[in-house]
Amino acid sequence: MSHPPAGRPFAAEIFDLDGTLLDTESLGLEAGIEALAELGHNVDAATMRGLIGLDSPTALAVLSRHLGVVLEQERTMSHWRAAMARRCRSGVPVMEGALALLDRIDALGLPRAVATNSRTQGAVSKLEASSLAGRFEVVIGFEQVARGKPAPDVFIEAARRLGIAPARCLVFEDSDVGTRAALAAGMTVVQIPDQSARGPSGAHFLARTLAEGAAWADLVPAGG
Secondary structure, X not given: OOOOOOOOOOOEEXXXXXXXXXXXXXXXXXXXXXHHHHOOOOOOHHHHHOOOOOOHHHHHHHHHHHHOOOOOHHHHHHHHHHHHHHHHOOOOOXXXXXXXXXXXXXXXXXXXEEEXXXXXXXXXXXXXXXXXXXXXXXXXXXXXXXXXXXXXXXXXXXXXXXXXXXXXXXXXEOXXXXXXXXXXXXXXXXXXXXXXXXXXXXXXXXXXXXXXXXXXXXXXXXXX
């Protein structure tokens, strides 16, 4: 793990959404299991955890191979989205430290974006159901670019929309897939590993919490 360059060089922050800012991954896995059961397929939690960080088409391709069937994308995702919407009606919890970090970024006057392997409207809906509504200038979902993570496209597009060079962007990610994508975009990456992380990912810093990652990046005082 390297140290960040001196002088706080970051001109923008880009965040993954699920599992990084919002505590939604367990909800999403439960919704997926429910949706697949509605379609007549039984999938265990361990298999679902292996999908964390993948975009929808890739996740469905993995599930299709696992089940030995061809899952029709729109029908499957329609059930999945409906199951997720039911779980989000009572509000979406945020990850510890997310609000404090965004407040600090506001104080520093830095722009920020979300770059996610979810669809953009789904991401916006989840943000609106949480306490993070209105906190991001840009939200980029996988359908806005040619390729989802682990390709770098969503991060490159987020930087382009913010008007900031990728090399001056700091990324917060939870998954190995997202970390690889942000590194391929030429960005500095803080990873807060999720339950699917499998080992060294190449992130510049592995943090236990958002606050620890922010301190490493010199966005907040250590311990602050």
